[in-house]
Amino acid sequence: MELLRLEEVSKCFGTREVLSRVSLSLEEGELLTLLGPSGAGKTTLMRIINLLERPTSGRVLFRGRNLLELHGEELLELRRRMVMVFQKPVMFSGDVYHNLAFGLRVRRVPEREIRRRVREALELVGMRGYERRDAKTLSGGEAQRIAFARAMVLEPELVLLDEPTTSLDPVMEARVHGIIAKMRERGMSIILTTHKQEEALTLGDRIAVLRGGRLEQVGTPAEVVYHPRSRFVAEFTGMCNIYEGRVVESVDGECVVRVGEALVRLAGGAGAGERVCLGIRPEDVMLIRTDVPLSRRHANLFTGVVRQITPRGGAMLRLRISGPLEVLADVPRHVVEKMHLHPGGEVVFSLKRSCIRLLED
C-alpha cells in the first residue's frame, strides 16, 4: 500500500531552482534511497516531505492526503506519523532521557510508558544506561545513535534519514546500518539520502538518483546498476568504464561502435554514424586465459597491459589495463594469482556484448 507520493514537486530559492518536477512514491515498509552528489536537492526534498520547507509547486500526499493543504491539528496529527534524523543531529540541553522523552511528551504519552519506551529504544541502539548522560557531551557517533533512538521511540510510520552516515567512521556506519535494519524489522518505511553508491545499493529496496534537482532514474538496485539510463547514473553507481564512440555498423539490434582504434560490438539499437556513449561495469570485464582455445562466445576480445593492481576490499582486486581500450576490471584475487598477473604483464580480456550499455549522455 502506498504511504507517500510526491507529484511534480519543484522548489526554487529565489531564482535558483533546486528541485524540478520530482515525482516519487514510497510503499509501506519500503526503504527508498535518494542517491546523488552534494547539491542534487536530496536534503531539500526530505525537508519538503517533513514540511520544513514548502515546495514552490507540486503535491505531497501522505496516505493520500495532501500535506500542503492541511492546517492546525489535522496537519500536526499527520506530521507526527513521520520523523526526520538530520545529518548532524543536535541534542537538546539536558540529559539523554529528556531528549528521547521530548517527542513522547508532546504526544502526551504517560510518563510510565515513556520510561519503558526510552529504555527499549536505548537498548535497540546499544546505548543502555545512557539515560542520565548529559546529551551535549556525547561524541558524534553516540549523538547519531541517540538521534536514531529519539526517532524510533516515537514508532513512526515514516523515517527520513538525511545522510546519516556521512560523518561516521566505518565501524559506526556499520552500527547505524544495523539500527536501520531494526527499524525495518519494526515495519517502518524509510527514505534515506546518501552520496555513497554502496550504501544506496545495499540498503535500498529502490534507488532514486537525483542530479541537479532532477530525478534521473528510479528503480531497484539491479535496474539502476545494470541498466543505468544515463552516463551520470552509470558513473554514480560505479560503472567506471565509459567510452564515447561512433556507430559504424548496425544490424538486427546489434551494432558495432568505434572507440578510438577499438571496435566494440554490443546489443542495442543505434543508427549507423550516430555518436553514442557506452559503458561496462568493472566486474563485467572478463579476463581470458590464453593457454586454452578461445570460445566462440568470447566477443570483443582485446589485448592490453596491466598497469596497476589495487585491493578493492574483500577478495576483489582492481586492475587498470591499458591498450586499444583502457579498462578497469574487478577480478577475484584467486584469478589474478592463478593467471600470474602482475603490473607490466600482458592480458587478454573480453567485454560481453549483453553487459555493454548504451547511455544517454
Added chain:
Amino acid sequence: MEYLLEGIQRALLLLLSFDPYVVSTAKVQLMVSTSAVVLAAAAAIPLAVAFCFREFPLKGFLLTLINTGMGLPPVVVGLVVFVFFMSKGPLGFLGLIYTKEIMVIAQFILAFPIILSVSISAINAVPVSIRETALTLGAGRREVMMLVLREAAFGIITGVLAGAGRVFAEVGAILTVGGNIAYSVATEQGMVTLSKTRTLSTAIPLETSKGDISSAIAFGLILLLITFILNLLTNYLRRRYAGGAAQA
C-alpha cells in the same frame, strides 16, 4: 583612615542592631527594585519570544530602538516619568508622584529594554536546528517556543540579572520621581527616622553630603550584599540550566 574605620565600625553596629532607618531604607530598595525587575521580566520575556517567532514590517528598526533603550539615562527617564505623573501632567490624576509605585514604574522602564534586548539575543542565538528538530519530533508551535525558551534560559537569566544590576545601582530616576523622602515618628525609644521613598542608592549620596559617613557605609554594605546575592543566584541558575539534567 581612623575616621573610615570608625565609620565602618558604626555602620556594622547599625546593621547588627537592625537600625529602623537602615532597615526601612533597605526594605524600600528591595521592594521597589525587585518589583520593577519581576514586572519587567514578566513583560519582556514573552515579548522577546513573540518578537523572535514572528515576522513583521520594521522588525529590524524596532530592534534598534529596543537596543537604544538599554542606554537610557536614568535621570532622563525620571524626568519623563515625573512630567507624565506630576499633578498637572496627563497621568497626574493617579496621584502617584513621590510614591513607591512611581519608583517601580521608573525602574521598570530602565530594566525592561535590557531584559528584552538580551532575551531576544539569547533566543536568536538558539540554533535553527533546535527548532527544526523539535518540529520533526512532532512539537507544536507552543512546545517549540517552550523548548527554545529553555535552550535560551542561560542568556535570559543573564538579561534579568543585568536588569537587576541596573536598577539596584541607579539613583537618578528614583530620586527624581520618588523624592528621596524619609519621615520621623515618635516611639518609646525617641524619634525614629523611617524611609518612605528613600532607597539605599539614593540615601548614600544624601548621608554622605550630610556628613553621616557611617550610615552611608551601612547602606553601601547592604547594596554590596545584594549584588553578592544576585551573583550567587546567577551562578546557581547558570549551573542548573547550562549543564543541567532538568526536564522540560
